[in-house]
Amino acid sequence: MNRNDKKYQEFRKKERKRKINNLLQNLLLTFFVVLFAFPIYWIFIGAFKQKGEFFHYPPIFLANQFKFDNFTRALTLGGSKGVTDSLIVACIGTLLVIILALFTGYGMGRFKCGGQNLSFFVLSLLFLPPIIAVLPLFIIFKYLRIVDSYIALIWSYFLINLPFAIWLIKGFIEDLPEEIESAALVDGYSRFRAFWKVTFPLIIPGVVVSALFVFVFAWNEFLFALMFTRSNVRTLPVVLSELIGGHGIQWGELSALSLVAIIPGVLLVVFFQKYLVRGLTFGAVKG
Amino acid sequence: MEVLRLENVYKNYGKNEAIKNLNFSCEEEELFVILGPSGAGKTTTLKMISGLEEITKGKIFLKNKLVNNLEPKDRNVSMVFEDYALYPHLTVYKNISSPLEAIHLSKDEIDKKVREIARLLQIEELLSRLPSMISGGQKQRTVLARSLVKRANEYLMDEPIAHLDAKLRYQMRGELKRLQQIHKMNILYVTHDFREALSLGDKVLILNKGVTQQIGTPKEIFNKPANTFVANLVGDPPMNLVEGNLKAKDGQYFFQVGNVFIPLSNSLADELLSKINQEKIIFGIRPFDLHCYLKQKENAKILNIEVYMDEIIGHYNIISIKLDDTIVKIREDKSFKVSMGDKISIDFEEEKLDFFDAISGNRIF
Structure with missing residues (x-):
């Protein structure tokens, strides 16, 4: 082939352009990955650093040894209680929210319970800044003598998360063709049995997504946990904040416990990825 | 014997009157057709009979029993929906067995009945598939199988073959009539296609905007249309x-x-x-x-x-x-x-x- 051929030159030019585009794209992607992943890496590496290595110059980017001293110290300094308390509050809270949101969302989505007003009210609750609920809730809890208890935290997370979960699940119910449920009713199932046989299995992706969001919210929540608890209940975010003390910051323990705090979220996403992707794109394709 | 009777039935959606004073009755082993253009109130009528919609006024009797206040599950009717309404997460087998499971039949009995109806409708080899893996015609057969698998007082069919292509529609029409005659079923069939109505129906009711235009045999409908609406609806080209x-x-x-x-x-x-x-x-x-x-x-x-x-x-x-x-x-x-x-x-x-x-x-x- 003639290498001076015009077409050949054009082809080469295009190829070069594509290569440059590719390179730029990859550079940009790398930049953002580093931007977002580096802090997590920094926590990871920090969890294995010894005292003195934190402010070392030049900075230490690789751990010299993988010793778990920081972890054991962090867990004895209230970390293990933090993990258990966070798990108790987040799990029970999520369970309650999802159960109630399932029935409420079903009622609102299927029967238009409460009409436009109720669903708008529920939506408006989503925009409520949590801090304005702190004072009234605190007073209520004080009179009920449940400050510094699991109930207080579960209750407040329940209140904050319920509107969101209802809204999500309601949307999933509305996306489901009513005929499918009608078919089950005519088949001879009661409304309740039809719900479990047909509706629930079909909105599982939505339920998983809602549960995930609710759980992660409760797991990460700091404000309520700080306000409503003293010593009986201490969730992870509170414990973490206490590692930043008056005498100085316990960097190693802080990093180790932060790493522990990341684990449930990562595990949940990994295990429920299938539902998550389906849940987030539900309704995009008519089934 | 009379299986189904509607007496002075009205249905309002807010101020909108969907059904006005509907009266008709279906006999045993009769294929009764409701024919009308879209928006006539045909599907509403079926939903009222099955109990999926409440009625505003009037009485509905199934086997001489007033069913106005009965839940769908207590009416013992079966229904074929226009857009199939198969359970997408269940296999064809499970879809068909659903009405039998609802009444807690034994596993063996369910299996026997499901296979029997599947053989009759030639979908035996599809039983383990999901609805998303079968064609439109096969879906149609599955829905029919689900509807026919239990012995119902009345089989309600809402444009069951409207979404099939012309050739398949023609074929299914014949099969449906045959099935109905072999199994001596009471079918209430809804359609907007006058050909289906006239070829299938023992009796045809013509509905327009919720008002009954004429009830009669296909021959009467064709030869003696009660008004210009009926005359215009039936025939190609129409009268x-x-x-x-x-x-x-x-x-x-x-x-x-x-x-x-x-x-x-x-x-x-x-x-x-x-x-x-x-x-x-x-x-x-x-x-x-x-x-x-x-x-x-x-x-x-x-x-x-x-x-x-x-x-x-x-x-x-x-x-x-x-x-x-x-x-x-x-x-x-x-x-x-x-x-x-x-x-x-x-x-x-x-x-x-x-x-x-x-x-x-x-x-x-």
Whole structure:
């Protein structure tokens, strides 16, 4: 082939352009990955650093040894209680929210319970800044003598998360063709049995997504946990904040416990990825 | 024996009256068809009978038992939905077995019945598949199987074959009729296609905007439409409806449309005059009851009229002429050849004429 051929030159030019585009794209992607992943890496590496290595110059980017001293110290300094308390509050809270949101969302989505007003009210609750609920809730809890208890935290997370979960699940119910449920009713199932046989299995992706969001919210929540608890209940975010003390910051323990705090979220996403992707794109394709 | 009876049933959605004073009854082993255009209230009627919709007023009886306040599950009806409504997360087998599981039959019994109906509908090899993995026709069979697997008081079918392609639709229509006769089922069938209604139905009810237009056998519906709506709905092309005036001239009665005068016999005109008190009437005639002649035919009813349009559809030649502003269609054999603008004569037998009131549209005779 003639290498001076015009077409050949054009082809080469295009190829070069594509290569440059590719390179730029990859550079940009790398930049953002580093931007977002580096802090997590920094926590990871920090969890294995010894005292003195934190402010070392030049900075230490690789751990010299993988010793778990920081972890054991962090867990004895209230970390293990933090993990258990966070798990108790987040799990029970999520369970309650999802159960109630399932029935409420079903009622609102299927029967238009409460009409436009109720669903708008529920939506408006989503925009409520949590801090304005702190004072009234605190007073209520004080009179009920449940400050510094699991109930207080579960209750407040329940209140904050319920509107969101209802809204999500309601949307999933509305996306489901009513005929499918009608078919089950005519088949001879009661409304309740039809719900479990047909509706629930079909909105599982939505339920998983809602549960995930609710759980992660409760797991990460700091404000309520700080306000409503003293010593009986201490969730992870509170414990973490206490590692930043008056005498100085316990960097190693802080990093180790932060790493522990990341684990449930990562595990949940990994295990429920299938539902998550389906849940987030539900309704995009008519089934 | 009467299986299903509706008495003075009304259904309102807010201020909107979807069904007005519906009355009909279905006999045992009868295939009863409700025919109407979209928005007529056909699906609403089925939903009211199955219990999916409450009724505003009236009574519904199933096997002589008032079911107004019964849940769908306590009515023992089965229903085929227009868009299938298969359970997407369950296999074909599980879809079909669903009505049997609802009444807690034993596993063996369920298995026996599911396989039996699957064999009958030729979907045996699909039982382990999910609805998303089968074709439209197969979905249709699955829905039918799910509906037929249990012995129901009444089988409600909402346009069950409307979404199939023409060839499959034709085939399923025949099969459905056969199934119904073999299993002696009571079917209430809803459709917007008059061909389906007339070919399947033992009895046909015609519904428009929630109001019953006519109830009768397919033959009655076709031969003696109760009003212009029914006449227009049934037939392809539908009945020609021409509005005109009854006139007398030189001792002869005429039906006058624009400047065309169509002679009527005295006996017919007398009968008409005894039943109407205005000269304006609508006359109707089926396209195949009109005959065209290329040459001047003696005593033909309409002489020297111009061909407005001519289309050959399969075996037929549909010729259109224009009477005043109304297009009249004539069905001739395809061997009859004319072209636009040709002059033809048209003849018909007087007995084939139908007359309708020009104002109410109701049949005069």
